[in-house]
Amino acid sequence: MKLLTFAVPCYNSAAYMEKCVASLLPGGxxxxxxxxxxxxxxxxAEIADRLEREHPTVIRAIHKPNGGHGSxxxxxxxxxxxxxxKVVDSDDCVREDAYQEILQKLHELTGGSRTLDMLISNFVYDKAAEKHHKVMHYRHILPRNEFFTWSDIHHFYKGHYILMHSVIFRTKLLRECGIRLPEHTFYVDNLYVFEPLPYVKTMYYLDVNFYSYYIGREDQSVNETIMIGRIDQQLKVNQIMIDYMxxxxxMISVNRKLDQYMLSYLDIITTVSSILLIKSGTEENLKKKEELWSYLKKKDWILYRRLRFGLLGQAMNLPGKGGRKISVEGYKLCQKFFGFN
Structure with missing residues (x-):
């Protein structure tokens, strides 16, 4: 059995996938x-098969019909x-110095008396054309260098969350929680770091900059214009998160801090959806924003009230053009969350 599996989803990734895989090979x-x-x-496909031939005990190439990132x-x-x-997108990579620390810590924790469900590390926004890269860390939120539970975490402020780039899950936990990401849908990474959380009992935070998250390709899914064009997929993910919550x-309300964290995460995703719908400026999308909030209200009145009458919920629903102008100020949170321009 291997210590750590990396899944590298690739769709027409020939131009950059080898750099990603090369960064993973030092794990041996x-x-x-x-x-x-x-x-x-x-x-x-040809590159994947060649890499498998070159590293037959480490790399496996899996070919499947197109189903999207979640598939x-x-x-x-x-x-x-x-x-x-761990999922590593084909245009991203990991940093070798932190990589060895990650493997060493996983070895150490695997051999102990407690089962580790989720390891968290830092990631770096590797933004094109910028010399200084922003590090997303959790030093003031999570205990360092020790096992901890949800009850031990501190407050996550808006725009600062545990994202796909941050986490390594126990494989068996992912299977036990029954997560099944929707096919042909973007933005499912939000489900990946949301649905397993009630099953996560033990965590460990390693304060190292492990993952480099590349931002800057014009065709990237977190490009603002592309997100607006794919708004129906964002709304689909948003509604799945509402249903799950x-x-x-x-299960979620058993722990107050877990409940607060998941509510806050759903809040920022709903804010992102609302802001993009507002920024598009079309009557059709403004109607979709109203439909999103109506869906939430019909699905769960209490959850609706918790979101609607929070700070962001009120800002997203101010009336008229003036209200929408104020709402767009919330876009700064979206920028922080996704890192797009």
Missing amino acids: EEVEILIIDDGSTDET AVNTGIANARGIYF SENKG
Whole structure:
């Protein structure tokens, strides 16, 4: 059995996927790298097969029909042989100095008396054309260098959350919680770091800059214009999160800090949806914003009140053009959350 499985979803990633995989290879025989070719039409499949031939004990190339990022992650979870599991997007990479610390810590924690459910580390916004890169860390929020639970965490401020780039999950936990990301849908990474959380009992924060999250490609899914064009997919994910929060309230409300964190995460996602709908400026999308809040109200009145009458909820629903202008100020939070321009 491997210590850590990396799943690398690839769709037409020929131009940059080798750099990503190269950053993972220093893990040697302790890791496996699943290159998941999601129905690519460029040279991605050929590159994946070549890399597998060059590193047959570490790399596996998996070819599948196109199903989107979520489908590729699902395939990774189903095929993983590692005790732990991490998604690394094909245009991102990991940092070698922190990588060795991560592996050493996973070894140490795996051999102990307690089971680790989720390891958290820092990530870096590697923004194109910028010399200084922003580090997303959790030093004032999470205990360092010790096991902890939800009851031990401090306050997460708006725009600062545990994202896909931050986490390594226990593989068995992902399977036990039954997570199944929707196919042909962008922004499912928000579900990936949301739905497993009620099952996470033990965590560990390693204060190292492990993951480099590249931002800057014009075709990137977090480009603002592209997000507005794909707003229906953002809304789909938003509604799935509303359903999950409502339908699992018994499990979530057991721990007050877990409940507060998941509510805050749903709040920022709903804010992102609302801001993008407002910024699009079309009557159709303004109607979709009203429909989103109506959906939430109909699904769960209590959850609706918790979001609607919070600071962001009130800001997203101010009437008229003046109100919408104030609402767009919330866009700064969206920038911080996604890192887009």
